[in-house]
Amino acid sequence: MTEPASVLPLEATEAAATAALGNDWKEVSVRAYRWMILGRTLDARMQALQRQGRVGFYGAATGQEAVNVAAGLATTPDDWVYPGLREQLVALVRGHPLGTYVHHLFGDAKDPALGRNMPCHPSAREVHYVSMSSVIGTQVSHAVGTALAMRRRQAPGVAVAFFGDGATSANDFHAGLNFAAVLGAPVLFGCTNNQWAISVPVERQTRAATLAAKAAEYGVPGARVDGTDFFAVYGAIAGALARIRAGSGPEMLEFLLYRTTPHSSSDDPTRYQPADWTARAQAHDPVLRLESWLLEHQLLDGRSRAAIRDDSDAAVRLAIQDAEATAPPAPASVTEDVYAPTDPPTAVPGR
Ligand SMILES: Cc1ncc(C[n+]2csc(CCOP(=O)(O)OP(=O)(O)O)c2C)c(N)n1
Ligand SMILES: [Mg+2]
Secondary structure, X not given: OOOHHHOOOOOOOHHHHHHHHOOOXXXXXXXHHHHHHHHHHXXXXXXHHHHOOOOOOOOOOOXXXXXXXXXXXXXXXXXXXXXOOOOHHHHHHOOOOHHHHHHHHHOOOOOOOOOOOOOOOOOEHHHOEOOOOOOOOHHHHHHHHHHHHHHHOOOOOOEEEEEEOHHHHOHHHHHHHHHXXXXXXXXXXXXEEOOEEOOEEHHHOOOOXXXXXXXXXXXXXXXXXXXXXXXXXXXXXXXXXXXHHOOOOOEEEEEEOXXXXXXXXXXXXXHOOOOOXXXXXXXXXHHHHHHXXXXXXXXXXXXXXXXXXXXXHHHHHHHHHHHHOOOOOOHHHHHOOOOOOOOOOOOOOOO
């Protein structure tokens, strides 16, 4: 990590932090920093383990931590989260245990999916977090369906759909926004514009001025937010959720981000990114931006910063040790949960 001095300062005043996070803004902003460090630590360790052949695949969310942590903290247990490719940290912040997630990354016998899903595709029903779809964009319309079902059942809650810049070119994005707008579905669309869809830069993805602007034509209010400014992101998500909860219909937020790692462990960005991309992106590092703000506001000092990093390291190491000591799923488990015992139908309805 670079020194905090080299990142863009966060502009939030104490009044703005209070407006975004509420009266316990001090505690919430330090808690957010802890989660961001955990996400960063996981990404670093897992990318290394993938290179060592200890996990099969990994997709990092480095640079997207402010969005993930703000979404995890600003949503309520009633909400449902439909992730794009990089929102696993949202599940952890909402209460999915780190240990269970790491078992999933190793696909061992304690992985709830018993190794049948690719690493980074956790599902966590207990925190209303649906497994990510590798098929780009499909979750957008699924989230709209869930939002409509919640409304029909008079269940409280907003469906939150995440997707990348590339996904805004997929059919499901357009179908999802249109259905949501026409039917007034309680859904928040969160576009993580990290400026790359594997090797395709966002300038080649669209001629729209912003991705948020695409929402307007469907009648969905859309706004672009600096996705590396924790206070701006939290304030935008909390505000949108409150309006949607009150029945004002769907909204879209575009979070402007910088992808600072390869697309996944199967990618080599040196083949297509400009040589100075990573250096340019560093100034927008959301973790260092919040860290530097906390240091400046005396909510963090050298000692507490080191302690938080050590805690994260220890938690991740412990989870990895535990997963590596766990047996793989039993071969016979491959047919578990596949077939439900049913009786043959006794009558065909309507005949
Ligand atoms: C329907 C479909 N088309 C193509 C792919 C291959 N693919 C996997 S990830 C990806 C890019 C996604 O970019 P973006 O939506 O910006 O998300 P990011 O990876 O940047 O988070 C593509 C094209 C896919 N998985 N599904
Ligand atoms: Mg992208």
